[in-house]
Amino acid sequence: MKEKIIAGLLLLSLVSVLGCGTAGKVDEAVSEAVTSKETASAATNTEKKVEESFPAPVSYSGRSEDQTENLLPKHSYKLSASHEVDGRQGIAWADGKYYVSGSTELICYDSEWKKTASTDDPFKGFENEVNHIGDIDVYNGEIYAGVEYFMDGEAKNIQIAVYDADTLEMKRSFPFEEASGQTEVSGIAVDPDSRTIWMCSWADGESGRYLYRYDLDNGSYLGKWHLQAPPQWIQGVTYYDGFLYITADDGTADLGEPDHIYRCSANPDGSFMTTALERTLDDVTLQGEIEGLSFDREQGQMLVSYNRGARIVLGMPRGFYEGYDKELHEIFVYDIQGL
Numbered sequence: 185m186k187e188k189i190i191a192g193l194l195l196l197s198l199v200s201v202l203g204c205g206t207a208g209k210v211d212e213a214v215s216e217a218v219t220s221k222e223t224a225s226a227a228t229n230t231e232k233k234v235e236e237s238f239p240a241p242v243s244y245s246g247r248s249e250d251q252t253e254n255l256l257p258k259h260s261y262k263l264s265a266s267h268e269v270d271g272r273q274g275i276a277w278a279d280g281k282y283y284v285s286g287s288t289e290l291i292c293y294d295s296e297w298k299k300t301a302s303t304d305d306p307f308k309g310f311e312n313e314v315n316h317i318g319d320i321d322v323y324n325g326e327i328y329a330g331v332e333y334f335m336d337g338e339a340k341n342i343q344i345a346v347y348d349a350d351t352l353e354m355k356r357s358f359p360f361e362e363a364s365g366q367t368e369v370s371g372i373a374v375d376p377d378s379r380t381i382w383m384c385s386w387a388d389g390e391s392g393r394y395l396y397r398y399d400l401d402n403g404s405y406l407g408k409w410h411l412q413a414p415p416q417w418i419q420g421v422t423y424y425d426g427f428l429y430i431t432a433d434d435g436t437a438d439l440g441e442p443d444h445i446y447r448c449s450a451n452p453d454g455s456f457m458t459t460a461l462e463r464t465l466d467d468v469t470l471q472g473e474i475e476g477l478s479f480d481r482e483q484g485q486m487l488v489s490y491n492r493g494a495r496i497v498l499g500m501p502r503g504f505y506e507g508y509d510k511e512l513h514e515i516f517v518y519d520i521q522g523l
Contacts, residue, residue: 248412248458255460258427258447261486261518263467267297272513274319274371274420274476275489276327278349282487282515283327285320285476287334290327290352297515303352307331310357312341318386319371319420319431319476319489323400325349330369330383331357337387337498339368344381344403360396361405367391371420371476373428374400375450382428382450384421386499392418395428395448395457410456415446420476420489426450429462431474431488437496442466443474445488465490468516472496479520486518 248254271286281300282293292301306329307314316334320327327347332339345357360366360383370386379400385391393414397406415432422429428450435441442465448457465474465488472492479486493508494501501511 260521265517276322277480278322323374330372358403375423424479
C-alpha cells in the first residue's frame, strides 16, 4: 500500500515536470522516484528484520520463587573436623578414599587421611601445553579433571582429562567445545545417573554464568545451562542425589567475608538452572579461598577444600598475610544433619 501511494505521488510529480518542458527536471524526478522506492523497500525490510528478531516465547511454566522447597537449603551441616592436605584445588571421595588435586599434582589419602600415593607430573602425555588442574571427581575407578593452561586469570587448551585412580596416570583426554563460550575450567562433576559430565568456569562475565554438559561415554558436548542467579567466581562443582553443588569464592577475605556453597537441580527443565544458597562457610579456621567439594556417601559428610594464608590475585597466590609464610590447604568435613 505504501509503495502504491509513493508511486502515485511520483507520477503526478513527473507529469508536472513534463508540463514545464524541462528535460533536466525529468531526470531529477526519475532519480527521486528510484531513491524513494529504494527507501520504502529498505524500510519494509527493516520492519521485517525487527519483527523476526523478537525474543522466543517463554518456554518454561511456573515461577522459581513459587517453588520454595527448591530455594531453601536441602540439608543442614555441622562442622566436625578439618584435615591439612598437600593440594590446593579439589577434593573427591570414592570407595573409602580421598583424592586431592593441587594445581600440578594429584594425591590419594586413605580413610584415616594418611597419604598413600601422589604424582607430581600429571601433565605427561598431553599434546597441548597445560599447567593447571582444578576441582576433580572420581567415578568407576577413574579420576576426572578439568585441565588447562592458566596464567594471571587467563586460560587456554581446556580439556577433560581422565586418570587411573590407582596409578594416578593419565589414560585419555578430550577437548572442550570452543563454541560453548567457556573460557576457563575450575571444576568438574560426574553425574552417573544421567551419565553426563558437568564443567564449571571461574572466569568472570559470560563464561562463569553457565554450567557445561558433556556425554560421559563419548565426551560429546551436550550444551550449556544458564545459572540464575549465577554465583560469582565459581571454584568447584559436584553431584549428589539429583543436585549439583557449587562452591563460590564470592567473599572478600580482606574484609572477613565468608564464601558460599550453592545448589541447583541436575535435571533442569529448560535452558537455565535456578540456584539456591546451600551453606555459608563462616565456620572455617580463617577466611581465604574456597575451592572444590565432594560428598562422602558412606559417612554422610560434605567435604570442602579451603586455602588460607596467601593473598590471591587473578586466581593465583601472590604473597602472604601477616603471620603466614606459606599457604595452608585444608579439607573441612561437615556432618549432614537429618540423614
